[in-house]
Amino acid sequence: MIADTKIKLRDKRLVDALDDYTWRTDLELAQLDATPLLTITFPQYLSDYASELRYPFSTRRPFAVETLDGKHIGNCVYYNINDTKGEAELGIMIGDRDYWDKGYGSEAVTTLVSYIFHQTKLKRIYLKTLNSNRRAQKCFQKCGFTSYGHLSKDGYSFTLMELHRKQWQEQQTET
Numbered sequence: 072m073i074a075d076t077k078i079k080l081r082d083k084r085l086v087d088a089l090d091d092y093t094w095r096t097d098l099e100l101a102q103l104d105a106t107p108l109l110t111i112t113f114p115q116y117l118s119d120y121a122s123e124l125r126y127p128f129s130t131r132r133p134f135a136v137e138t139l140d141g142k143h144i145g146n147c148v149y150y151n152i153n154d155t156k157g158e159a160e161l162g163i164m165i166g167d168r169d170y171w172d173k174g175y176g177s178e179a180v181t182t183l184v185s186y187i188f189h190q191t192k193l194k195r196i197y198l199k200t201l202n203s204n205r206r207a208q209k210c211f212q213k214c215g216f217t218s219y220g221h222l223s224k225d226g227y228s229f230t231l232m233e234l235h236r237k238q239w240q241e242q243q244t245e246t
């Protein structure tokens with residue numbers, strides 16, 4: 072478990088499945104994240120969920136985001152881990168709307184980035200977010216990510232952002 076001033080990141084547990092299913096079947100969250108709405112039933116979802124917890128993917132490291140008093144408010148992950156290229160993609164979702172725009176997302180991202188650069192040899196973290204998702208872009212900018220281009224895919228327009236280990240180290244000495 073990794074704690075900061077507002078949030079802690081911890082390993083995923085089976086009891087998270089209901090929250091995650093609720094968020095994955097929420098139309099607004101799906102639209103903000105440009106992901107398809109989940110259509111499987113909860114029992115099917117739970118079975119897949121248990122199997123992924125038991126046999127985790129080597130290229131993907133998910134965490135639950137909790138408040139300091141233990142409320143599960145979202146998830147973050149680094150995935151598409153490529154040790155040869157030294158990079159991985161980052162994803163975050165604060166599913167509980169009561170916690171938007173209060174600094175929880177940026178603290179979760181900062182904590183995850185710090186974990187990645189301290190605990191792995193990865194040199195670059197990248198992500199994509201919809202051009203229209205200004206909140207997400209602002210959140211990532213606050214965490215030190217910079218835009219390096221745009222991508223059109225499946226009818227969506229994304230802003231591409233990245234953070235290199237060297238930039239991150241420089242930012243640490245500035246603060």
Ligand SMILES: CC(C)(COP(=O)(O)OP(=O)(O)OC[C@H]1O[C@@H](n2cnc3c(N)ncnc32)[C@H](O)[C@@H]1OP(=O)(O)O)[C@@H](O)C(=O)NCCC(=O)NCCS
Nearest residue numbers: 103164165171172173174175176177200205206207209210
């Ligand atoms: C995107 C997300 C992770 C950000 O987390 P958060 O806790 O809400 O973000 P933070 O409070 O740390 O930062 C958001 C910033 O955006 C600002 N903001 C909010 N709406 C904005 C808008 N329409 N335009 C510009 N800035 C905006 C906030 O004021 C805040 O900036 P500030 O701290 O300078 O005031 C979270 O809101 C979320 O998961 N949303 C739903 C799913 C989603 O968008 N997923 C896509 C992720 S790529």
